[in-house]
Amino acid sequence: MQVTPVPPSSPPNIERGLGLSIGLIAILLALFLAVMFTDSQVGPAKPSPNTVLGGLLLIAWGCMFLAAYYYSHKSFFLRGLIWVCEHFSHPAHRKMAFFYFALTAGIGGMAVLTGLGLI
Secondary structure, three states: OOOOOOOOOOOOOOOHHHHHHHHHHHHHHHHHHHHHHHOOOOOOOOOHHHHHHHHHHHHHHHHHHHHHHHHHOEEEEEEHHHHHHHOOOOOOOHHHHHHHHHHHHHHHHHHHHHHHOOO
């Protein structure tokens, strides 16, 4: 019985993903503008819509880094986020996307809970 070797997994097809990138950037931009146009005050976080929106913005950034780890071949924006992980992080590795996701999701989650008055 002859065993055929398993072909090595080919890298995913690199796509431009212009629509996906524009959509992701639009989500981040909309959340950023919502934070900027709500009543913001300097100081510790307190229950307010601005704190909730700021937390949602951080969570969105974290989700973008998580998506970039798995789907960087789908859009140029996600490839850019992985490039940040590989070139501006220490240790420089694409797994830093998990760290950025955990960091922003944790801080953003705490901000949302504070903004809702639950903490």
